[in-house]
Amino acid sequence: MIFKLENSINVRVYLPNTIDVELFIKREDAIHPIISGNKYRKLKYNIEAAKIEGKHTLLTFGGAFSNHIAAVAEAGRVYNLKTIGIIRGEELSSKINDNATLKYAQDCGMQFKFISRTDFRNKEDLDFIGNLKQEFGDFYAIPEGGSNTLAVKGCEEILTKADSNFNYICAPAGTGGTLAGLINASKSNQQVLGFSALKGDFLQEDISKFAKQDNWKLITDYHFGGYAKINAELITFMNAFKALNNVRLDPVYTGKMLFGIQDMIIKDYFPKGSKILVIHTGGLQGITGMNSRLKQKNLPLIQ
Numbered sequence: 308m309i310f311k312l313e314n315s316i317n318v319r320v321y322l323p324n325t326i327d328v329e330l331f332i333k334r335e336d337a338i339h340p341i342i343s344g345n346k347y348r349k350l351k352y353n354i355e356a357a358k359i360e361g362k363h364t365l366l367t368f369g370g371a372f373s374n375h376i377a378a379v380a381e382a383g384r385v386y387n388l389k390t391i392g393i394i395r396g397e398e399l400s401s402k403i404n405d406n407a408t409l410k411y412a413q414d415c416g417m418q419f420k421f422i423s424r425t426d427f428r429n430k431e432d433l434d435f436i437g438n439l440k441q442e443f444g445d446f447y448a449i450p451e452g453g454s455n456t457l458a459v460k461g462c463e464e465i466l467t468k469a470d471s472n473f474n475y476i477c478a479p480a481g482t483g484g485t486l487a488g489l490i491n492a493s494k495s496n497q498q499v500l501g502f503s504a505l506k507g508d509f510l511q512e513d514i515s516k517f518a519k520q521d522n523w524k525l526i527t528d529y530h531f532g533g534y535a536k537i538n539a540e541l542i543t544f545m546n547a548f549k550a551l552n553n554v555r556l557d558p559v560y561t562g563k564m565l566f567g568i569q570d571m572i573i574k575d576y577f578p579k580g581s582k583i584l585v586i587h588t589g590g591l592q593g594i595t596g597m598n599s600r601l602k603q604k605n606l607p608l609i610q
């Protein structure tokens with residue numbers, strides 16, 4: 308990749324009522340404003356593979372506010388690859404200008420195909436992929452959320468030797484690819500906690516597919532009703548965290564995770580003296596889109 312990444316720094320952060328544990332956040336969000344956090348890690352070896360295979364086009368899938376769509380679009384612009392985004396929801400085709408993520412991706416040169424939710428569910432079918440090849444020509448396909456073997460390999464590079472003295476490693480989970488990378492790179496005496504950003508228990512299985520150790524656990528109590536669901540309490544927490552630590556959180560993943568960690572600390576989940584490393588997986592591009600939804604609902608905005 309063109310921008311050379313040094314290891315992200317770990318920064319001490321504070322939560323109210325966290326006297327008995329030490330909390331550090333790994334600033335993966337600082338890698339790049341759009342190809343941020345785990346999306347950089349997941350794309351790194353995939354883009355390399357696309358180049359090696361002589362592919363000139365990346366094709367991928369995502370929803371209206373997807374950090375992955377934004378990252379692929381930006382990566383295509385930076386690395387000079389055509390990008391195609393297969394987007395969930397036909398109704399969005401007329402609303403690109405009202406959607407900060409899609410607008411950004413389009414400005415990067417991404418070409419969209421909007422499909423129904425039913426088609427989206429069946430997007431892995433060989434027939435469907437075959438039709439896409441007919442329509443767009445040859446491409447390098449990246450799954451929704453970007454999780455594949457090469458993505459997990461990239462995420463294994465999030466942790467460094469210096470991180471081996473932490474007792475806990477925490478990260479949000481969407482498809483679980485990032486968590487699998489962290490599990491594989493962790494020491495067996497470390498505990499890896501994944502904070503599920505969505506309802507449902509299919510994640511457990513998805514993570515197991517890629518994970519090579521069993522020192523991990525999925526925390527499912529802090530999805531706030533489901534993927535991208537949000538309430539005033541969460542926003543207030545995120546804004547307080549930013550005021551205290553000068554670290555901005557995203558509303559879909561890292562905000563919910565830190566809220567959960569605070570709650571678990573209060574409930575004495577972590578033994579006294581625990582050293583906890585939290586991975587800031589990025590996703591800050593989504594704040595603009597979320598704030599326009601919050602404004603419509605008369606909810607407080609993310610600062």
Ligand SMILES: *Cc1c(COP(=O)(O)O)cnc(C)c1O
Nearest residue numbers: 481482483484485560588589590
């Ligand atoms: C995509 C994303 C995740 C989820 O990563 P998975 O590997 O799909 O579990 C977590 N945090 C942020 C900020 C993301 O953009």
